[in-house]
Amino acid sequence: MNTILPVFVLIPLLGFLSSLFIREKAETALSRVAFVTVALHFVLLLAYSVWWLTNGHVPFDEKDLVVFQSTNYEFFIDLCFDKINLVYMLTGGFLVMLVTIYSRYYLHRETGYKRFFNTLLFFYSGYTITILSGNLETLFIGWEILGISSFLLIAFYRHRYLPVKNAVKVFSIYRIGDVGLILAMWLSHHLFHENITFFKLNNYELVHEHLQTHSLTGVVLSLMILVTAAAKSAQLPFSTWLPRAMEGPTPSSAIFYGSLSVHLGVFLLLRTFPLWEHQTSVRILIGLLGLATAIVTTSIARVQSSVKSQIAYSSAAQIGIIFIEVSLGWLDMALIHFAGNAFLRTYQLLVSPSVVTYLIREQFYSPVVRKKTIEDLLPKKLSHTLYMLSLKEWNLDNAMYRYLWNPLKLAGKRLDILTPQRSIVFFIVAVVAGFILLWNESHLTSGLMHFLPFFFSAIGLVLVLKSFTERKNVKLAWMLVIMNHCFIALAISFNEHYTMLHNVLYLSGVLVCGAIGYLAIRKLRLKGNNIDLDRFHGFSFEHPLLALVFILACLGVSGFPITPTFIGEDLIFTHIHEHQAGLALFTALSFILDGLAIMRIYARIFMGPHVKSIYEMAYRSS
Numbered sequence: 001m002n003t004i005l006p007v008f009v010l011i012p013l014l015g016f017l018s019s020l021f022i023r024e025k026a027e028t029a030l031s032r033v034a035f036v037t038v039a040l041h042f043v044l045l046l047a048y049s050v051w052w053l054t055n056g057h058v059p060f061d062e063k064d065l066v067v068f069q070s071t072n073y074e075f076f077i078d079l080c081f082d083k084i085n086l087v088y089m090l091t092g093g094f095l096v097m098l099v100t101i102y103s104r105y106y107l108h109r110e111t112g113y114k115r116f117f118n119t120l121l122f123f124y125s126g127y128t129i130t131i132l133s134g135n136l137e138t139l140f141i142g143w144e145i146l147g148i149s150s151f152l153l154i155a156f157y158r159h160r161y162l163p164v165k166n167a168v169k170v171f172s173i174y175r176i177g178d179v180g181l182i183l184a185m186w187l188s189h190h191l192f193h194e195n196i197t198f199f200k201l202n203n204y205e206l207v208h209e210h211l212q213t214h215s216l217t218g219v220v221l222s223l224m225i226l227v228t229a230a231a232k233s234a235q236l237p238f239s240t241w242l243p244r245a246m247e248g249p250t251p252s253s254a255i256f257y258g259s260l261s262v263h264l265g266v267f268l269l270l271r272t273f274p275l276w277e278h279q280t281s282v283r284i285l286i287g288l289l290g291l292a293t294a295i296v297t298t299s300i301a302r303v304q305s306s307v308k309s310q311i312a313y314s315s316a317a318q319i320g321i322i323f324i325e326v327s328l329g330w331l332d333m334a335l336i337h338f339a340g341n342a343f344l345r346t347y348q349l350l351v352s353p354s355v356v357t358y359l360i361r362e363q364f365y366s367p368v369v370r371k372k373t374i375e376d377l378l379p380k381k382l383s384h385t386l387y388m389l390s391l392k393e394w395n396l397d398n399a400m401y402r403y404l405w406n407p408l409k410l411a412g413k414r415l416d417i418l419t420p421q422r423s424i425v426f427f428i429v430a431v432v433a434g435f436i437l438l439w440n441e442s443h444l445t446s447g448l449m450h451f452l453p454f455f456f457s458a459i460g461l462v463l464v465l466k467s468f469t470e471r472k473n474v475k476l477a478w479m480l481v482i483m484n485h486c487f488i489a490l491a492i493s494f495n496e497h498y499t500m501l502h503n504v505l506y507l508s509g510v511l512v513c514g515a516i517g518y519l520a521i522r523k524l525r526l527k528g529n530n531i532d533l534d535r536f537h538g539f540s541f542e543h544p545l546l547a548l549v550f551i552l553a554c555l556g557v558s559g560f561p562i563t564p565t566f567i568g569e570d571l572i573f574t575h576i577h578e579h580q581a582g583l584a585l586f587t588a589l590s591f592i593l594d595g596l597a598i599m600r601i602y603a604r605i606f607m608g609p610h611v612k613s614i615y616e617m618a619y620r621s622s
């Protein structure tokens with residue numbers, strides 16, 4: 001029965017692929033395929049859970065597929081099952097089934113009916129892979145699927161300004177979390193000298209032995225996991241993305257940001273608990289972060305005028321309390337709290353339109369005098385200060401812009417000297433010089449050999465930074481992303497001797513998908529469209545097939561698990577040594593910024609209000 005785990009991954013994946021071939025206007029067929037897929041998955045899961053519980057409920061782990069293997073590296077798909085998986089899978093399966101039924105009628109005759117159910121099944125595939133994952137590499141596959149499906153669902157109303165703008169914002173926070181996860185994978189390889197599974201982390205002697213000799217590595221690894229969990233679960237300072245994600249349809253808000261996706265940060269902490277269980281400083285930090293988030297988001301929730309925003313911040317506050325429970329080692333309590341919060345928030349979001357309508361009607365007939373609250377006990381000056389801070393969401397958004405995004409944009413603007421012609425000339429000269437140095441590395445000094453990986457990775461980071469901030473030339477922004485990947489491969493080639501197959505795996509998907517994306521942009525321009533990155537163009541309305549081809553190219557270039565580049569990215573990191581934190585950070589930032597630059601290009605070209613629209617569009621969200 002243990003071999004049934006891959007079946008749980010295949011069922012939603014096959015349902016998603018089947019839904020792609022159904023006609024857009026065949027609403028009944030689309031909803032039936034989605035419902036049958038999710039219901040079958042839940043029924044099988046329920047039967048399997050009963051069998052597992054009645055047969056001793058012994059946790060187990062299995063290596064299902066070795067994707068790539070070399071002398072010192074093995075990339076394999078690993079699945080596991082224990083009580084954490086049980087709770088998350090049963091909760092997720094039941095809620096997705098309810099939301100699928102609800103959506104059949106809620107989205108009736110909606111323009112994006114097919115897109116919604118395609119994306120919902122895609123999300124459920126990613127959720128299943130993430131929850132059943134037995135190692136960080138398998139978890140990262142599901143994590144990436146969840147990230148892109150989240151972007152697509154927030155931007156469901158893709159011809160409006162605000163949903164697309166907020167989708168890009170949320171995706172940018174997700175990419176910050178991805179930095180933490182990528183660096184955690186890199187550090188875990190150096191700490192345990194293998195692709196360690198979550199099952200092996202339960203071996204106290206093994207973990208303790210490695211942490212004793214590499215205590216600093218263990219602390220940094222745990223902090224990277226915390227950054228990833230905080231970004232995914234909307235904890236401070238990333239809390240403000242959660243209400244922005246409510247721009248999508250109510251069913252997607254319920255299943256994503258009320259119940260399942262937003263709790264995956266907690267899941268990551270539960271999965272890696274044996275790793276940082278005996279690191280007191282990390283546990284204190286997790287608890288304090290949860291406490292601060294619970295206090296701040298509760299105050300913000302109490303002053304929101306939108307019911308969705310109230311629910312979003314309330315959910316973030318509850319997840320903060322769950323962080324505290326996990327830090328205290330109350331894992332069973334955290335699982336119960338997760339299930340309860342997920343069911344409550346899903347219910348609240350699904351009934352919120354009806355509740356708002358009811359309250360608007362009732363307030364005219366049954367006015368209620370304001371009741372005394374705990375804030376009335378505070379001095380007026382303090383109470384008003386807290387009220388204004390909460391109304392401004394404690395300036396969390398402004399802080400992110402001031403200390404993160406604005407400096408990046410300012411740095412990018414200083415690179416305006418990089419025109420397309422200059423970029424190509426510089427790229428050719430730098431790459432040729434790099435290959436000449438690589439072929440003659442026996443004549444280079446050890447100091448120069450240590451310097452060159454940092455030098456070429458810094459060049460790649462500068463180029464992708466320019467791409468991220470480019471507002472005029474689309475072709476230039478796209479080419480700079482491809483150049484960045486080439487410089488990363490060159491930088492790591494100086495760092496360690498390894499077979500060129502690793503670079504081929506890494507660059508194959510980048511170059512092929514990069515060429516496809518470039519041709520798509522060129523074709524769009526040949527149709528007489530004037531494209532820049534200073535506004536949204538909404539060309540998916542006129543060119544839906546071209547939009548599909550381009551987003552697939554974007555996914556391939558950014559390392560999504562549809563090309564060998566996904567494995568290549570992990571391989572590249574195995575050749576960065578443990579003491580080279582700067583090189584690892586440069587490389588991780590390059591990966592993250594190129595993902596942001598690419599999705600920004602896609603959003604600007606194919607999403608948002610159409611350039612020929614005669615209607616005014618709101619540019620501010622409530």
